[in-house]
Amino acid sequence: MHPRQWLVPALLVAVSSLVLGGLTSYGQTVLPDSLHSFANSAGGWTILTFGLVWLSRVRPPVGAALGLVSFVLLVEGYRIVSGWRGYYYAEPLQDTFTIVGLLAGPIVGVSAALVRSGPASWKPLVAAPVAAVLIGEGVYGLTVVAATTSPVY
Numbered sequence: 496m497h498p499r500q501w502l503v504p505a506l507l508v509a510v511s512s513l514v515l516g517g518l519t520s521y522g523q524t525v526l527p528d529s530l531h532s533f534a535n536s537a538g539g540w541t542i543l544t545f546g547l548v549w550l551s552r553v554r555p556p557v558g559a560a561l562g563l564v565s566f567v568l569l570v571e572g573y574r575i576v577s578g579w580r581g582y583y584y585a586e587p588l589q590d591t592f593t594i595v596g597l598l599a600g601p602i603v604g605v606s607a608a609l610v611r612s613g614p615a616s617w618k619p620l621v622a623a624p625v626a627a628v629l630i631g632e633g634v635y636g637l638t639v640v641a642a643t644t645s646p647v648y
Contacts, residue, residue, distance in 0.1 A: 504551035516572025529647035548607035562604020566596030
């Protein structure tokens with residue numbers, strides 16, 4: 496595989512993830528109450544990771560790597576911008592969500608790549624991990640953290 500087929504998409508996913516992760520630090524304070532939970536959720540970052548890998552048009556093996564990179568850099572972007580804003584988040588690459596990103600990122604990345612380029616009959620199955628995250632987070636939001644999570648999100 497020629498580097499142009501993965502290097503440019505990888506750089507775009509990495510830079511976009513850092514920027515979007517940083518924006519989520521602001522999103523928690525500037526989005527309307529009904530949406531600010533999006534900026535503080537694993538589901539939100541899962542959607543961003545899925546979308547960035549899907550837009551990159553890479554094949555599944557590269558998608559797995561970019562899913563990992565995206566998830567981790569979303570967390571790092573959030574950490575960096577939160578630090579600039581005077582909020583302590585965590586030491587670099589040592590947050591719980593970094594570990595989640597290392598484990599879930601490749602699954603989300605492969606899912607995005609296969610939804611984009613896989614056989615049509617696979618698409619419902621390969622989209623299932625992302626759907627499961629969103630359903631699980633919805634249930635968690637409505638039952639465990641309902642007092643601080645908007646039911647709109």
